Amino acid sequence: MLDLLIRGGTVVDGTGRPGVRADVGVRDGRIVAVGDVDEQAARTIDADGRVVTPGFVDLHTHYDPQVMWDPAATPSSLHGVTSVFGGNCGFSIAPITPEAADYLVPMLARVEGMPVETLEAGLDLAWGGFGSWLDRLEGRLAVNAGFLVGHSALRRVVMGEAAVGERATPDQLQAMVALLGQSIEAGGLGFSSTFSASHSDHDGHPVPSRFADRAEFLALAEAAGRFPGTTLEFIPSAGATFSDEEVELMADMSVAAGRALNWNVMVVAAGEQARAGRQAKLAASDVAAARGGKVVGLCLPEPMRMRLSFASGFVLDLIPGFADVIHLPHAERRAALADPAVREQLKKATADLPPQHSISRFAQFTVADVGNPSLQGLVGRVIGDVAAERGGHPLDVLLDIVVDDDLATGLEPPTIGTDDESWVERVRLLDSDPRVIAGGSDAGAHLDMMKTFACHTSFFAEAVRNRGLMSLERAVRLFTDAPARFYGLRGRGRVAEGWFADLVVLDPATVGPGTVAPRQDLPGGGWRLYSEATGIDATIVNGIEIVRDGKVTGETPGTTLRSGRDTETVVL
Numbered sequence: 157m158l159d160l161l162i163r164g165g166t167v168v169d170g171t172g173r174p175g176v177r178a179d180v181g182v183r184d185g186r187i188v189a190v191g192d193v194d195e196q197a198a199r200t201i202d203a204d205g206r207v208v209t210p211g212f213v214d215l216h217t218h219y220d221p222q223v224m225w226d227p228a229a230t231p232s233s234l235h236g237v238t239s240v241f242g243g244n245c246g247f248s249i250a251p252i253t254p255e256a257a258d259y260l261v262p263m264l265a266r267v268e269g270m271p272v273e274t275l276e277a278g279l280d281l282a283w284g285g286f287g288s289w290l291d292r293l294e295g296r297l298a299v300n301a302g303f304l305v306g307h308s309a310l311r312r313v314v315m316g317e318a319a320v321g322e323r324a325t326p327d328q329l330q331a332m333v334a335l336l337g338q339s340i341e342a343g344g345l346g347f348s349s350t351f352s353a354s355h356s357d358h359d360g361h362p363v364p365s366r367f368a369d370r371a372e373f374l375a376l377a378e379a380a381g382r383f384p385g386t387t388l389e390f391i392p393s394a395g396a397t398f399s400d401e402e403v404e405l406m407a408d409m410s411v412a413a414g415r416a417l418n419w420n421v422m423v424v425a426a427g428e429q430a431r432a433g434r435q436a437k438l439a440a441s442d443v444a445a446a447r448g449g450k451v452v453g454l455c456l457p458e459p460m461r462m463r464l465s466f467a468s469g470f471v472l473d474l475i476p477g478f479a480d481v482i483h484l485p486h487a488e489r490r491a492a493l494a495d496p497a498v499r500e501q502l503k504k505a506t507a508d509l510p511p512q513h514s515i516s517r518f519a520q521f522t523v524a525d526v527g528n529p530s531l532q533g534l535v536g537r538v539i540g541d542v543a544a545e546r547g548g549h550p551l552d553v554l555l556d557i558v559v560d561d562d563l564a565t566g567l568e569p570p571t572i573g574t575d576d577e578s579w580v581e582r583v584r585l586l587d588s589d590p591r592v593i594a595g596g597s598d599a600g601a602h603l604d605m606m607k608t609f610a611c612h613t614s615f616f617a618e619a620v621r622n623r624g625l626m627s628l629e630r631a632v633r634l635f636t637d638a639p640a641r642f643y644g645l646r647g648r649g650r651v652a653e654g655w656f657a658d659l660v661v662l663d664p665a666t667v668g669p670g671t672v673a674p675r676q677d678l679p680g681g682g683w684r685l686y687s688e689a690t691g692i693d694a695t696i697v698n699g700i701e702i703v704r705d706g707k708v709t710g711e712t713p714g715t716t717l718r719s720g721r722d723t724e725t726v727v728l
Contacts, residue, residue: 158197165203170637172208182657185698189575210636211238211658218601228298228568238658247347250289265359269602271682278679287342298702302717305339307349311364320362343718347380350391360483381413385723388417391478397436408673420514421596426577441591453597457615459573467563477505518645519550581623594634603684617668646722657699667691
């Protein structure tokens with residue numbers, strides 16, 4: 157008898173081939189039959205009029221903390237994601253020590269936009285090494301989850317307070333290499349790091365990895381490459397292009413490891429300047445290839461829609477002149493933003509910025525939400541319109557609102573990449589340029605800012621159904637077989653006999669991202685942006701439904717994805 161039979165659906169197997177009508181039979185967590193299946197099953201799903209696909213694989217998440225209290229990694233699993241990869245950007249919560257935790261937890265809260273009260277309430281920190289943490293998760297996951305070993309965690313555990321501000325000594329570097337090796341032997345999927353100016357800690361200082369020199373990056377990359385089934389992830393810059401130093405470093409890290417390196421994130425927009433910036437970034441792949449390495453950019457499969465806030469300050473601190481104010485403690489920041497002299501300095505700093513610096517176009521910001529009920533009438537209003545009514549400078553008007561709201565105001569900057577030209581180019585890159593791969597959701601992070609956790613269902617709704625720019629079969633491949641093969645994930649990413657039964661049953665006529673709204677459901681009373689999907693009937697992991705009719709079932713069939721055991725080495 158089968159454990160599960162999905163009957164009468166159109167199977168889109170993940171390879172890009174045309175879908176075919178077929179039943180899918182599952183036993184002991186594996187697909188045992190695809191075709192006309194005439195066998196009894198403990199549970200049958202009627203998939204008539206539906207499409208059956210592999211589960212979606214998300215290469216760039218920050219679900220490391222959240223899976224400790226939310227095994228289903230919501231809302232991603234509601235949108236068809238069955239395998240998530242965390243520990244990106246150099247930020248993992250293992251290995252750890254009590255001393256390192258005192259720094260790493262608030263750092264993670266700041267740099268990845270997680271409420272610190274949620275981390276304090278949701279993490280018991282009752283682990284030390286990478287293996288002991290993965291063991292804690294085993295048997296408690298609904299999704300499959302794998303994690304890279306973060307550079308900042310390695311540095312803080314080995315170097316203590318010196319991790320911020322100092323280069324590693326030879327002995328310290330040797331200890332980091334050894335700790336990375338131990339962590340990968342225990343199941344870490346590889347090495348991740350950041351050199352980006354967008355990553356500053358809770359004290360306003362660069363995160364630990366930004367103090368590493370070239371030799372440290374290369375030594376750790378080489379160490380990761382000593383083990384089977386590993387990969388590299390790196391955040392080079394938040395700018396419009398990469399420096400020669402960043403291009404050289406990524407290429408040499410890939411060569412040193414003998415592994416592919418992926419960087420995050422490419423956001424596609426129209427215009428000659430944006431095109432030139434993309435080409436300059438993609439040239440990093442060409443440099444690496446010429447040296448025998450492989451560098452691939454994660455391309456966000458939808459426009460970047462953000463909610464910014466002066467309470468967290470993330471991204472806003474990239475605006476010239478803003479960082480010193482944004483990194484002040486909350487009360488001092490509020491006072492500074494109310495100070496006319498400070499405001500004049502901020503106006504001067506942003507007066508001559510080029511038009512593409514969209515996050516400084518304050519007049520085009522929209523008020524998304526407010527904490528102060530007396531300001532509710534401003535929700536949905538554009539700052540430029542409010543400024544015209546009040547007869548004030550747009551930045552003054554914006555900051556008046558923010559200060560009155562104790563910095564809680566949600567602000568939406570202009571969204572780039574929503575036009576026809578951008579969508580055509582986004583689809584072209586994803587479908588035919590080997591230098592990019594779909595990714596960059598950042599799910600589990602920037603909980604008050606990012607809406608890209610629904611990028612998979614958004615792409616189906618917009619690129620496939622609404623615009624007709626790509627077939628459903630090609631789109632499914634972007635989120636299943638392509639990322640699974642890129643990371644060497646064994647037996648996942650396709651609907652095929654013998655493969656793991658990670659599956660999605662969806663309605664192609666209605667699949668979509670749902671409506672994004674705040675939800676206060678995190679430990680410690682924290683809140684996040686959240687949306688349920690439309691058109692996802694079931695998300696199945698290892699043969700068991702973890703989402704049924706849009707609701708989490710509570711089942712925990714997921715596994716930790718460990719290097720060598722669950723991944724194979726991908727030859728460059």
